[in-house]
Structure formats: structure tokens, C-alpha cells
Amino acid sequence: MIGTYLEEVRHKAPLVHNITNYVTVNDVANMILACGASPIMADEPEDAVEITAICNSLNLNIGTLNRRTIEGMFAAGRRAKELGHPVLLDPVGAGASSLRTKTALKIMEEIRPDVIRGNISEIRTLRDNYTNRRQENAAGGQVSAGATRGVDADIRDAVTEENLEEGIAFAKAFAQETGCMVAITGAIDLVSDGSACYVIRNGMPQMSRITGTGCQLSGLMTAFVAAGGEDKLAAAAAAVCTMGLAGEMGYQRMQEGDGNATYRSRIIDAVYQMNGEILDQGAKYEIR
Amino acid sequence: MIGTYLEEVRHKAPLVHNITNYVTVNDVANMILACGASPIMADEPEDAVEITAICNSLNLNIGTLNRRTIEGMFAAGRRAKELGHPVLLDPVGAGASSLRTKTALKIMEEIRPDVIRGNISEIRTLRDNYTNRRQENAAGGQVSAGATRGVDADIRDAVTEENLEEGIAFAKAFAQETGCMVAITGAIDLVSDGSACYVIRNGMPQMSRITGTGCQLSGLMTAFVAAGGEDKLAAAAAAVCTMGLAGEMGYQRMQEGDGNATYRSRIIDAVYQMNGEILDQGAKYEIR
Amino acid sequence: MIGTYLEEVRHKAPLVHNITNYVTVNDVANMILACGASPIMADEPEDAVEITAICNSLNLNIGTLNRRTIEGMFAAGRRAKELGHPVLLDPVGAGASSLRTKTALKIMEEIRPDVIRGNISEIRTLRDNYTNRRQENAAGGQVSAGATRGVDADIRDAVTEENLEEGIAFAKAFAQETGCMVAITGAIDLVSDGSACYVIRNGMPQMSRITGTGCQLSGLMTAFVAAGGEDKLAAAAAAVCTMGLAGEMGYQRMQEGDGNATYRSRIIDAVYQMNGEILDQGAKYEIR
Numbered sequence: 001m002i003g004t005y006l007e008e009v010r011h012k013a014p015l016v017h018n019i020t021n022y023v024t025v026n027d028v029a030n031m032i033l034a035c036g037a038s039p040i041m042a043d044e045p046e047d048a049v050e051i052t053a054i055c056n057s058l059n060l061n062i063g064t065l066n067r068r069t070i071e072g073m074f075a076a077g078r079r080a081k082e083l084g085h086p087v088l089l090d091p092v093g094a095g096a097s098s099l100r101t102k103t104a105l106k107i108m109e110e111i112r113p114d115v116i117r118g119n120i121s122e123i124r125t126l127r128d129n130y131t132n133r134r135q136e137n138a139a140g141g142q143v144s145a146g147a148t149r150g151v152d153a154d155i156r157d158a159v160t161e162e163n164l165e166e167g168i169a170f171a172k173a174f175a176q177e178t179g180c181m182v183a184i185t186g187a188i189d190l191v192s193d194g195s196a197c198y199v200i201r202n203g204m205p206q207m208s209r210i211t212g213t214g215c216q217l218s219g220l221m222t223a224f225v226a227a228g229g230e231d232k233l234a235a236a237a238a239a240v241c242t243m244g245l246a247g248e249m250g251y252q253r254m255q256e257g258d259g260n261a262t263y264r265s266r267i268i269d270a271v272y273q274m275n276g277e278i279l280d281q282g283a284k285y286e287i288r
Numbered sequence: 289m290i291g292t293y294l295e296e297v298r299h300k301a302p303l304v305h306n307i308t309n310y311v312t313v314n315d316v317a318n319m320i321l322a323c324g325a326s327p328i329m330a331d332e333p334e335d336a337v338e339i340t341a342i343c344n345s346l347n348l349n350i351g352t353l354n355r356r357t358i359e360g361m362f363a364a365g366r367r368a369k370e371l372g373h374p375v376l377l378d379p380v381g382a383g384a385s386s387l388r389t390k391t392a393l394k395i396m397e398e399i400r401p402d403v404i405r406g407n408i409s410e411i412r413t414l415r416d417n418y419t420n421r422r423q424e425n426a427a428g429g430q431v432s433a434g435a436t437r438g439v440d441a442d443i444r445d446a447v448t449e450e451n452l453e454e455g456i457a458f459a460k461a462f463a464q465e466t467g468c469m470v471a472i473t474g475a476i477d478l479v480s481d482g483s484a485c486y487v488i489r490n491g492m493p494q495m496s497r498i499t500g501t502g503c504q505l506s507g508l509m510t511a512f513v514a515a516g517g518e519d520k521l522a523a524a525a526a527a528v529c530t531m532g533l534a535g536e537m538g539y540q541r542m543q544e545g546d547g548n549a550t551y552r553s554r555i556i557d558a559v560y561q562m563n564g565e566i567l568d569q570g571a572k573y574e575i576r
Numbered sequence: 577m578i579g580t581y582l583e584e585v586r587h588k589a590p591l592v593h594n595i596t597n598y599v600t601v602n603d604v605a606n607m608i609l610a611c612g613a614s615p616i617m618a619d620e621p622e623d624a625v626e627i628t629a630i631c632n633s634l635n636l637n638i639g640t641l642n643r644r645t646i647e648g649m650f651a652a653g654r655r656a657k658e659l660g661h662p663v664l665l666d667p668v669g670a671g672a673s674s675l676r677t678k679t680a681l682k683i684m685e686e687i688r689p690d691v692i693r694g695n696i697s698e699i700r701t702l703r704d705n706y707t708n709r710r711q712e713n714a715a716g717g718q719v720s721a722g723a724t725r726g727v728d729a730d731i732r733d734a735v736t737e738e739n740l741e742e743g744i745a746f747a748k749a750f751a752q753e754t755g756c757m758v759a760i761t762g763a764i765d766l767v768s769d770g771s772a773c774y775v776i777r778n779g780m781p782q783m784s785r786i787t788g789t790g791c792q793l794s795g796l797m798t799a800f801v802a803a804g805g806e807d808k809l810a811a812a813a814a815a816v817c818t819m820g821l822a823g824e825m826g827y828q829r830m831q832e833g834d835g836n837a838t839y840r841s842r843i844i845d846a847v848y849q850m851n852g853e854i855l856d857q858g859a860k861y862e863i864r
Contacts, residue, residue, distance in 0.1 A: 022598045023314055023317055026787060029600075030840065033785050033787060039787065040672070041597070041598075041640050042673065043640065046673075047641065050672070051669070054672060064330065064331065066332040066335075067332065096338070096339060097335050099332065099334050099338070209322070210318065211314060249833075257537075257554075259322060259561050260321055261322070261552070261554075262553050264553075265837035265838050266837075268836065268837035269838050272835025272837070309617070310601060311601050311605055312602060312605075314602060351617070352618065353623065354620040354623075354644065355620065384616070385618065385622075385626035497609050497610070497848070499605035499609055499615065545842075547610060547844060547846070547847070548609055548844065549606055549610070549842075549845050550841050
């Protein structure tokens with residue numbers, strides 16, 4: 001059952017290195033503490049390389065990136081991979097600017113993260129550009145196999161019940177092409193390693209009116225993947241269920257007059273209070 | 289009525305680009321989300337220029353400024369003005385250091401923001417220095433007209449009922465001289481475009497014991513001015529009323545033992561729950 | 577009584593300059609406001625030097641340090657010492673990376689802070705390295721007196737009732753060697769100036785599941801030491817009691833379902849609500 005992955009995080013208490021944006025970094029830290037792991041932040045290249053070595057996993061989030069922190073991401077990313085630590089990429093705003101898109105792609109190509117987590121628009125941007133680059137790199141005009149995909153592996157908008165098949169095919173195809181786990185989060189969340197795909201229906205639409213719920217989830221996934229045993233895909237999916245279920249539980253505790261600021265705290269609190277049994281009872285997922 | 293400006297924000301959901309200090313940035317983001325707009329933060333010059341282009345308005349806040357973010361402010365500011373996006377300047381700490389004072393003045397001269405929002409001390413600093421520079425720039429020893437002002441357009445301390453006439457005259461004169469809207473916030477808030485002046489009496493003194501209520505208001509105003517229609521002055525004033533009324537509503541929900549940390553969340557929550565009708569009923573302003 | 581030191585902070589309302597990490601900076605600011613002082617943040621060297629001059633004390637926290645902010649710490653630190661402002665060093669993560677260890681040591685040697693506050697692991701790292709450097713600097717192979725210490729001045733792990741004597745001896749010896757006050761915080765807190773040592777038993781273990789309670793305490797101590805009169809040691813100890821007692825009071829207000837995010841706010845709220853009488857009644861300390 002998926003609840004064991006939360007218990008593993010609490011048991012192993014992994015140390016998670018985060019190079020993340022300064023907008024939501026405090027919530028990311030408290031979310032990582034809430035699930036039983038411990039956060040460290042370090043982005044100066046010289047510092048980041050050493051800090052990542054004493055950690056168990058690395059969370060790279062490109063919101064509010066700058067030249068110095070980009071350098072820190074690559075330095076820490078290379079070191080983490082050398083040490084066999086799982087690396088997660090959160091491509092915040094990929095598609096919104098060329099610096100963000102380029103940086104995310106370069107991390108994919110040079111660091112080869114173990115997990116990428118973003119919304120459909122960010123993941124679409126990465127897919128389109130990643131495939132194009134691979135095509136350009138293919139010598140002699142031959143199109144790489146990865147670039148060929150049917151319409152069933154494509155999806156433009158948010159994943160819904162109506163286009164779920166296409167969403168699943170898209171997630172699987174991109175995971176296969178990149179060789180890493182892909183989590184596309186939205187009203188319905190998809191987490192795939194290329195062969196299986198978790199379809200997760202936890203969460204509340206009001207979570208999108210809090211800044212950084214995506215960043216918090218990325219921190220949570222980095223902790224779960226670090227702690228998780230054999231089945232890394234289930235560990236990643238468990239993090240998504242935990243966040244979504246916490247969104248539901250936190251919302252139930254809302255009182256008259258409460259808004260997005262209080263909701264923010266209630267979600268982190270719900271993760272703090274959650275255990276494997278609660279997660280097993282509340283997680284709504286199927287494997288496709 | 290002023291409530292329509294809040295409704296406009298919720299209806300148009302403008303995207304607000306913020307280059308702001310790292311102390312209060314998370315609260316600024318949640319406040320912008322609370323009013324129905326969406327925040328983006330980007331300060332690396334290369335990134336900031338592109339991000340501002342996909343946004344509807346720009347909020348420049350000089351707290352915790354550094355050489356790199358200053359460069360980002362000018363790059364984004366120029367681009368935003370080219371595109372006709374409203375730009376707000378929050379001169380945090382102008383007068384407290386020469387770097388802050390110089391940067392704020394340079395933004396005024398080179399970017400020509402549409403709105404400046406600060407406390408009386410910050411605005412005084414800008415006014416004194418701005419006028420001096422204009423005098424120095426005036427060739428042949430002629431003093432520019434803008435530099436001449438009677439005692440009725442001057443005010444040293446916080447705006448009170450006693451010196452209200454002087455405060456209004458000061459706000460109008462500075463708005464005329466600079467050609468932008470000026471919001472001077474404190475116990476009584478003044479918002480002027482040089483001809484009219486909103487005098488606003490919402491708010492609670494306890495708001496000053498929370499870090500960043502001024503920064504949050506600047507984020508809110510940048511959203512309101514982006515969404516607002518013809519009457520930009522009314523839109524800016526509506527943002528000030530919204531923040532002050534949220535301070536009153538949030539305070540009413542305080543329980544025994546609650547302090548500034550909980551109050552911070554309650555104010556953001558109150559904006560989240562507010563609508564045009566509530567704002568119309570609670571806004572306390574007169575136009576002078 | 578120790579409560580007078582909190583009353584002094586509220587009475588004098590010192591301005592505290594903080595160069596601190598971007599993870600917990602907002603909570604540090606609200607904590608400083610909660611105790612009645614005012615925070616300012618500035619880390620660009622040019623700005624930091626001027627800002628520190630208008631403040632009453634300086635809080636240097638090396639979490640998420642970078643080349644630019646390190647330069648800012650030294651520039652502000654030198655200026656603060658010239659002006660006779662108390663300087664506190666929070667060596668976050670000393671021992672976790674060589675950049676952090678080196679920076680903390682260099683601040684100790686070049687700035688000579690008035691207070692150092694950290695956990696046992698950080699303080700141990702500083703002590704070992706500081707002593708080694710002094711030995712290396714001692715010409716002719718003579719070992720400096722400060723480097724000689726019996727086992728009673730040494731402690732490897734968290735301070736407990738079992739090793740309390742060793743902990744006190746360690747704190748006193750390090751304070752003597754460095755000539756500054758040393759605060760070692762954990763389940764039992766020790767604050768020593770080399771001759772006396774406060775042993776403080778306030779606080780809750782759950783405080784360690786909130787990010788930045790240590791950073792907040794450092795902000796609080798910087799305010800207390802700035803406001804405190806003759807007895808700087810008592811002022812520093814009063815800050816530690818205030819934080820620990822706030823942790824107890826905040827915990828008592830926790831409701832079913834509350835977790836670390838809500839607890840964070842309740843602790844700041846408790847400081848906001850505290851007065852000298854409450855602190856005197858709740859502080860649990862002895863002087864050794």
C-alpha cells in the first residue's frame with residue numbers, strides 16, 4: 001500500500017538539498033519537515049556542491065533563477081548524480097521565458113534528473129523542445145525514434161476525464177523518451193516512469209490560490225523518492241497523493257473567514273499529522 | 289462605487305510581475321492571489337525582461353536591492369513601459385541609505401512609474417531629492433517651477449487630521465511635479481494624481497507590527513491598476529481601501545493569544561473573502 | 577528579574593539589521609517585530625554599511641550565504657563594530673561545508689562578534705577550528721593556552737542532564753577563549769560569557785520541526801542585546817527564555833489537527849503577547 005512510503009520517509013528522515021526560488025522556500029522547508037524529512041538550502045556553487053554531498057536527494061526548482069544559482073544547480077546536480085542521489089527538476093515557468101526553458105532543458109540533458117514535476121504547460125514546453133533538440137542532434141537527417149509519436153501521445157490542455165487516455169500516453173511517452181519519471185500535476189495528476197502511470201484524483205482546486213503548492217509538492221517528492229525503496233514510481237506517486245489528501249484534509253478544517261493564507265498552513269499541518277494509515281484510506285489513485 | 293475595481297481584478301485576473309525584496313515576497317504573492325490576480329517573480333535581467341512582457345503590470349520594490357536586481361528592475365521597467373504596462377515603485381527605505389535613495393530617484397527619472405507608494409518619510413525623501421535634481425538640471429540658474437512650493441504643500445510628519453490640508457497639498461504637488469500617481473500610506477492614506485486626492489481612513493495601527501503590509505499593498509495596487517479601467521486613480525484608491533478594510537476585518541477575527549503572525553494570515557484571508565459589495569460598505573474615503 | 581529585559585526591548589524598540597538567509601527571513605522579521613523591536617534587511621555591501629549605521633545591532637546568519645552577501649556581512653560587521661553596535665553570529669551549518677565553516681571563523685576573527693548562537697554541532701565545529709588556527713598561528717611551535725583543555729571542557733553531543741557539567745565547562749571555556757558570549761541551544765540551553773553560565777530549560781522538542789526557530793531566536797537575541805543595559809549576559813539569556821517560553825505557550829494553544837505551520841505562527845504570537853511578568857513567571861533557568 002502507498003502509505004508505507006510516507007512511513008519510510010518518517011523512518012529514514014532523509015536530508016533534502018533544495019536549490020529553489022526565494023518566493024516559496026520557507027513553505028518548502030516546512031513541508032519537508034512536516035513529512036518527517038529535513039531540508040537544507042544552499043545555492044552558492046562552492047557551497048552547494050559540498051552540501052549536496054551530505055544530503056540524500058536534490059530538488060532543483062528554477063523559479064527566480066539567476067546566473068549564480070543556475071551555476072549552483074549544475075554544480076550540485078553533477079555531484080548528486082555522481083553520488084547516486086535522486087535529483088528532481090521542477091521547471092517553474094518553463095515556456096514563460098527563454099532563460100527558464102533553456103535552463104530546464106540543459107538540466108535535463110546534462111544532469112539527467114530522476115524526476116521532473118510540473119504542470120501540463122511546463123511539461124509540454126520541455127517535451128516540444130527536448131524532442132526538437134534531439135532531432136537536430138540526429139546526424140544525417142535521420143529523425144530520432146523518440147521524436148515520432150502519434151496524436152494519442154499528445155495533449156495541449158489540462159488533463160481531464162475526457163482526454164485522460166491522451167494524457168496518460170503523453171506522460172508515458174515523455175518518460176520513455178527522457179528516461180526519467182514524469183509527474184504532471186493539475187486537477188488530475190499523472191505520474192509515470194514510461195511503463196506504468198499513476199492517475200491520482202486527490203486535491204482541491206483552491207490549492208492553486210496559494211503560492212507554491214507546486215514547489216512544496218516538489219520538495220515532498222524529493223523526500224519521498226530519497227526514502228522510497230525499490231519502487232521509486234510508487235514513492236513519487238505517494239508524495240502526490242499525500243499533497244492532494246493534505247489539501248482535502250486542510251480544506252475540511254477551514255472556518256468561516258479563512259482564506260488562502262490560512263489554507264496554506266492547514267495543508268502543511270495536515271501533512272504533519274498524516275500517517276501511512278490515513279494516506280492509505282484517503283489516497284485516490286489507479287495504475288494504468 | 290469603488291467595489292467595482294475589486295470585481296474588475298477578479299474578472300480580469302491580471303498577471304503581475306514583481307521584483308521585490310526577499311523578506312516579504314511570499315506574502316506579496318499570496319496577497320496578489322487573494323485579490324484574484326496572479327503573481328510572477330523574476331529578477332535576473334535577461335529573465336525579467338521576458339517575464340514582464342507576458343504580464344500586465346510591474347511592481348518594483350527596492351527593499352533588499354542588489355546590483356543584479358537593480359539591473360533587473362531597469363531592464364524590466366523599460367520593457368514594461370514600452371508595452372504600456374502600468375509600473376509601480378515602492379521606495380522601501382528611501383532615505384535610509386544612499387543606494388536606495390539613488391535607485392528610487394533613477395527609477396523615477398528613467399522609468400517614470402505610473403504609481404509611487406510609500407510612507408511619508410520615503411515620499412518626502414523622494415520629493416526633496418527629485419526637486420533638487422530638477423533644479424540642478426535647470427540651466428542658467430533658473431529654478432524650475434516644480435521646485436517652488438508654498439508651505440501648504442509641505443509636510444514633515446505622519447499625516448493626521450490636524451495637518452491633513454498640508455498633506456493633501458503635498459501629495460497633489462508631488463503628483464503634479466512627477467506626473468505619476470502618488471500614494472502616501474499611514475494612519476490616514478492619501479492617493480492623488482495631482483488634481484484629485486483620495487483621503488482614506490481604513491486600517492488598524494497593529495498592521496505596522498507585521499512585516500510587509502506595505503509591500504503587500506504595493507502588490508495589490510499593481511494588480512488593481514492593471515485591471516482598472518478608465519479611472520486609474522479610483523483603482524489605486526480601491527486597493528488602499530481593500531488593504532485597510534482587510535486589516536479591520538482580520539482584526540475582528542483575532543482570538544485571545546493571537547499576535548502579529550496570525551494577524552498577517554487573517555489580513556490576506558480577508559482580501560481573499562472580500563467582494564465588491566463588502567468593499568463598498570466598508571471603504572471609508574472622501575475625495576478632495 | 578529577567579522579565580525587565582523584555583520590557584527594555586519594548587521600551588527602546590531597537591532597530592536590528594539582519595543579514596540572514598532567505599529561507600526564514602520573514603519569520604525573523606515578524607519575530608523581531610513581535611518582541612517590540614524593528615527589523616531591517618540589507619545585504620548588498622554598499623547598502624549594508626549604511627543601513628547598519630542607522631541601526632542598533634547586527635545579526636549575521638550564514639545560512640544560504642553567497643559571495644556577495646559574505647562581502648556584505650564583513651562590510652556591515654566592521655562598520656557595526658566601529659560604531660559599538662552589538663553583533664551576533666549565527667553559524668548556520670558550520671561544519672556542513674567548508675565555505676560555511678571558513679566564513680564563520682573569519683567573522684569570529686575579523687569582526688569579533690559579541691554573541692555567537694548555534695547548536696552544539698555548530699559551536700563544536702567553531703571551537704575545534706578556532707583553537708587549531710590559534711595553535712597554527714602560535715610561532716615557534718608553542719601551543720597556545722586556549723588550546724589546552726581538559727575533558728570537562730569538552731562535549732560531543734547534545735547537552736543533557738547527564739553531561740550538563742561538561743556542557744557548562746565547554747560553554748565557559750569557549751566564551752573565555754573567544755572573548756564573546758556563547759549561546760548553545762538545544763533541549764537544554766546554555767548561555768555563557770566565560771564566567772557565569774545560564775542553564776535554561778524552557779522550550780518544546782516540537783520546535784525543531786519548524787524551519788528557522790534558531791534563526792528567529794538569533795534575531796530576538798540581537799534585539800535583546802541591543803536594548804539590554806549593563807548585564808548583556810542576562811539580556812541574551814532573557815531572549816533564550818522568551819523563545820523557549822513562547823514555544824511552550826504556543827504549544828498549549830495548539831488544537832486538534834494543527835501541525836508545524838500553525839505552531840510557527842503561535843510561537844511568534846506568544847512573543848507578541850508576552851510581557852515581563854509572564855516571562856518572569858515562566859522562565860526556567862539557573863545561573864552556574
